Amino acid sequence: MAAFLLIDGENFKGKIRPVFHDANKKRPTWHEYDFNGLLTKVLNGIKIDRRIFYFARIKEHEDSQKKSRQLIEEQRLLKTHLEQQGFEVIMSGRVRGQREDGDDGKKILVFKEKGVDVKIAVDMVSLACDKETDEIILGSSGSDLQPAIKEILNRGVKCIYLGFEAQPNKGISYTTNRTILIRNSEILEFEKINPGLFK
Numbered sequence: 001m002a003a004f005l006l007i008d009g010e011n012f013k014g015k016i017r018p019v020f021h022d023a024n025k026k027r028p029t030w031h032e033y034d035f036n037g038l039l040t041k042v043l044n045g046i047k048i049d050r051r052i053f054y055f056a057r058i059k060e061h062e063d064s065q066k067k068s069r070q071l072i073e074e075q076r077l078l079k080t081h082l083e084q085q086g087f088e089v090i091m092s093g094r095v096r097g098q099r100e101d102g103d104d105g106k107k108i109l110v111f112k113e114k115g116v117d118v119k120i121a122v123d124m125v126s127l128a129c130d131k132e133t134d135e136i137i138l139g140s141s142g143s144d145l146q147p148a149i150k151e152i153l154n155r156g157v158k159c160i161y162l163g164f165e166a167q168p169n170k171g172i173s174y175t176t177n178r179t180i181l182i183r184n185s186e187i188l189e190f191e192k193i194n195p196g197l198f199k
Contacts, residue, residue: 002049007139009055015164019187031077034190036085042182054116056093092119121148128152141169149175
């Protein structure tokens, strides 16, 4: 039977970013980061049949068209980059800009993602019900996914939690069959993809 790797893309990036900050390095350029190298190393010995990244589609915001367009272009580059590395990319949900109160009391524009964890949860349960997989490796630390994890376990599908040593989700770790934590040193090791790899 097949093993599927399902990754919440923004959640994953959000765990990588502070590792670079703590190492006094600027955040990686996402469309140059070697996601394939990192995941191949940390999941060594596990045969994976499908590798899927999930992202919410970014919608242009009227109050910040320049920033929105920049984010949309960065997402387009990242999607192409991941597909070149052999990942499937599923766009689900939306990233919307909304005004929130800042620390100084002034309204600031914040971009928030909606719908990705729901899509991952639906796919997990669907794959289990259709008996398409007997193992799911979950690259997300979102607690909202715990009901889906319990459901697939009840249906005989194993679940591995792929988290980060700096910020593991203990609840998900207890719920799943196994936990694999990505070390900070491993994150930094794959800052850039080998430039000759896809020539």
